[in-house]
Amino acid sequence: MEETSLAQASLEALRMLVTGDPGLWEIIGVSFSVSLRAIAVAAPPAVLLAFLLAYARFPGRRLLITLFNTMLALPAVVVGLTLYLLLSRAGPLGEWRLLFTQTAMVIGQVVLAFPIVVAMGHAAIQAADRRAWETALTLGAPPWRAMLTVLGEVRFALVAAVVAAFGRIIAEVGSSIMVGGNILHYTRNIPTAIALETSKGAFAEGIALGLVLMVLALSLNLAVTRLQGHGELGA
Amino acid sequence: MHRRSETLHGARGAARRLLALLAAALLPALVAAAPPGGEVVRLATTTSTENSGLLRAILPAFQGLTGYRVDVVAVGTGKALRMGRDGDVDVVLVHAPPAEARFVEAGYGVNRRAVMYNDFVLVGPARDPARVRGLMDAAEALRRIAAAGAPFLSRGDDSGTHKKERALWRAAAVAPQGRWYRETGQGMGRTLQMASELGAYTLVDRGTWLSQRARLALEVLVEGDARLRNPYSVIAVNPARWRDVNYLGAMALIAWLTSPEGQARIGAYRIGGEVLFHPVAVPPKE
Numbered sequence: 001m002e003e004t005s006l007a008q009a010s011l012e013a014l015r016m017l018v019t020g021d022p023g024l025w026e027i028i029g030v031s032f033s034v035s036l037r038a039i040a041v042a043a044p045p046a047v048l049l050a051f052l053l054a055y056a057r058f059p060g061r062r063l064l065i066t067l068f069n070t071m072l073a074l075p076a077v078v079v080g081l082t083l084y085l086l087l088s089r090a091g092p093l094g095e096w097r098l099l100f101t102q103t104a105m106v107i108g109q110v111v112l113a114f115p116i117v118v119a120m121g122h123a124a125i126q127a128a129d130r131r132a133w134e135t136a137l138t139l140g141a142p143p144w145r146a147m148l149t150v151l152g153e154v155r156f157a158l159v160a161a162v163v164a165a166f167g168r169i170i171a172e173v174g175s176s177i178m179v180g181g182n183i184l185h186y187t188r189n190i191p192t193a194i195a196l197e198t199s200k201g202a203f204a205e206g207i208a209l210g211l212v213l214m215v216l217a218l219s220l221n222l223a224v225t226r227l228q229g230h231g232e233l234g235a
Numbered sequence: 236m237h238r239r240s241e242t243l244h245g246a247r248g249a250a251r252r253l254l255a256l257l258a259a260a261l262l263p264a265l266v267a268a269a270p271p272g273g274e275v276v277r278l279a280t281t282t283s284t285e286n287s288g289l290l291r292a293i294l295p296a297f298q299g300l301t302g303y304r305v306d307v308v309a310v311g312t313g314k315a316l317r318m319g320r321d322g323d324v325d326v327v328l329v330h331a332p333p334a335e336a337r338f339v340e341a342g343y344g345v346n347r348r349a350v351m352y353n354d355f356v357l358v359g360p361a362r363d364p365a366r367v368r369g370l371m372d373a374a375e376a377l378r379r380i381a382a383a384g385a386p387f388l389s390r391g392d393d394s395g396t397h398k399k400e401r402a403l404w405r406a407a408a409v410a411p412q413g414r415w416y417r418e419t420g421q422g423m424g425r426t427l428q429m430a431s432e433l434g435a436y437t438l439v440d441r442g443t444w445l446s447q448r449a450r451l452a453l454e455v456l457v458e459g460d461a462r463l464r465n466p467y468s469v470i471a472v473n474p475a476r477w478r479d480v481n482y483l484g485a486m487a488l489i490a491w492l493t494s495p496e497g498q499a500r501i502g503a504y505r506i507g508g509e510v511l512f513h514p515v516a517v518p519p520k521e
Contacts, residue, residue: 089322089477097479099323100277100308181308184291199424200286201450 013208024205028212031189034102035170038109043162046114050121051147055133065122071115076174079111083179100181105189108175113165120164124157125150156228163220171213276484277306279318280328281395282422283353284467285309287442287511293500297491303484311394311422319344319470322477326485328492330395330440330467344470346486348493351501351512352466355399356444357457358427359385359436367436373460374407381407384415386435390426391418399465400438406462427451440465442511467512469493493517 016024052058053065085091087099098104132153136146151158173191180187182196190209197205284290285307294305308318312329319327320343328350329335338344357367357376365383367376380387389411390397404411417435419426423443430437431451444455457463469489474482491497493516501514 090320094322100306181306183306183308186306199282199422201424201428201447 009204009207010211012204013211016204016208017211021208024208024212026185027188027190027193027209030102030187031170031191034105034176034189035109035166037102038106038169039113039162039166041106042110042113042165043117046117046165047121047151047158050118051125051151053118053122054125054128055147055150065119068115068118068122072119074112074115076108076112076172076176077178078174079108080175080178083108083111083175087179099179100183100187102180102187104179105176105187108179109169109172112172112175113169116165116168117161120161121158124154124161127157128154156224159224159227163224167217167220170216274303274481274484275306276303276326276481276488277308277324278326278328278488279308279310279315279324281312281315281330282309282424283330283396283440283442284328286422286424287446288506289442289501289504289512292504293497296500297488297497300491301487303487305488311390311392311396312398313393316343319472322472322480324472325481326469326471326488328467328469330465331398332466332468334398335468335470339470342473342476345473346489347468347470348489349515350467350469350492351498351514351516352464353441353512354458355396355438355440355463355465356455357436357463358430358439358444358451358453359456360434360452361454362434363456365436368456370457371459373403373457373463376457377403377407377411378409380436381409381411381415384413386415386417386433387411388426388430388433388435388437389416389418390423391420392422394423395465396423396438396440399463403438403462427453442506445506445509445511466515 053061083104084099086093087096087104088094089097089099098107128150133146133150136149137143141149171191173195176182176187176189177192177195180189180192182188182192188196190213194206194209197203197209278290280290286309290305290307294307298304308315308324310318312331312334315324315327315329316331316334316338318324319338320341327344335344335347339347355373357373359365359367365376365380365385367379370376370379377387389400419429421429423439424447426437427439427443427447428451429435431453434452436456437453469492471482471485471489472480474480492501495517498514498517501512502510504511
């Protein structure tokens with residue numbers, strides 16, 4: 001029986017990363033491609049909705065806010081299962097033929113990212129100085145320009161919201177494995193690959209991919225911190 | 236007022252920067268990867284063919300010959316057949332003959348062809364508390380495990396292996412229940428690891444066993460019973476039921492798997508010198 005101590009598996013994992021194992025980097029590529037597309041689709045409308053929730057008054061507004069706060073706790077497997085049943089050929093959206101594609105994974109991650117950006121974005125926008133909005137309107141700016149002004153005021157909080165959402169979706173396994181199918185060279189991403197390798201007892205590969213996720217989280221946070229530092233100096 | 240307009244100016248610059256940031260985020264989305272080229276055949280199969288490395292070893296030859304790209308979704312046999320029934324894949328490669336027969340009879344699949352077989356082995360801890368080592372009768376071995384109350388792990392996931400295990404319990408005339416009988420609800424690899432950690436017996440296909448035994452504190456204790464034979468078939472999803480399944484692609488894959496070349500490649504796949512799957516579609520030359 002081979003030793004599978006944590007230290008040994010971690011060392012082997014580092015070796016795989018440094019030697020640029022092509023299979024490993026392909027999986028990393030799928031993760032980034034899918035999650036970047038998901039965040040690009042989710043973030044703009046989510047920010048817009050967050051702004052409307054903070055600045056517009058309409059019936060059902062409080063209910064919507066509660067709804068999105070609740071959706072923060074939405075488990076990825078529930079999103080995956082629901083989406084699977086919708087996208088299956090036997091389901092209502094089967095005609096779209098999206099099951100087991102990257103597009104299906106993107107949709108699942110959009111659903112997971114959207115409420116995070118809305119809830120965190122709303123909290124940030126609500127806390128912003130209302131005078132920016134009023135001043136912009138007074139100076140004759142059309143409402144959409146005034147909105148950009150407000151969003152600019154809270155840009156760091158918005159970036160933080162987007163980064164938090166990205167961190168959540170690039171690490172989620174439940175939805176990706178269900179609607180993506182963990183297909184090699186196509187829908188296998190970092191979390192589903194970790195699930196697979198672990199199921200095979202190949203812990204080194206699992207740890208290597210886990211390290212990538214952690215390095216990624218660290219770089220993202222460093223980037224955000226740097227961006228924020230830069231903004232303060234420029235103000 | 237002066238201070239405010241300065242703030243506003245700064246905010247406008249920030250808004251521009253925010254837009255630039257959004258555009259930078261959107262750019263990769265626009266140029267992002269479409270699925271790699273070639274028409275796709277979607278194959279639902281069992282974890283045994285995928286995790287043992289067989290499909291990764293043989294499918295590139297099929298892709299090179301026909302240009303079809305095969306998307307492999309590896310799940311248990313039960314779920315694979317369900318995916319075929321729902322039209323979510325084009326073709327299934329599974330190992331549960333009675334369930335396959337029902338699948339075809341119900342009109343969910345067509346053109347079922349035998350592809351290969353391997354066999355199941357009963358593995359357990361070296362100290363073998365139920366004294367089953369060397370038995371040729373798998374049902375007798377299960378009876379002894381039940382009588383000894385020795386821990387036994389079942390996949391419990393309606394996979395081909397789970398179906399075979401239940402058939403063996405029926406053959407042993409034992410209703411497996413009690414604290415010693417545990418269902419993992421997980422795939423073969425994870426169930427093997429749990430058996431290794433818990434010192435439990437479990438039933439495993441030889442392919443998965445060979446590919447993972449180096450990491451396990453388990454031994455083969457029972458093998459060779461004719462009831463442990465594990466035949467695999469490939470079935471195309473019925474195109475009359477789901478008009479837009481890739482029937483031609485499915486049939487191309489079936490034809491190739493059962494061709495002399497496909498069969499030779501299956502027979503040539505080894506781990507540590509041992510053959511994992513024995514081709515049966517083309518009789519060998521006399």
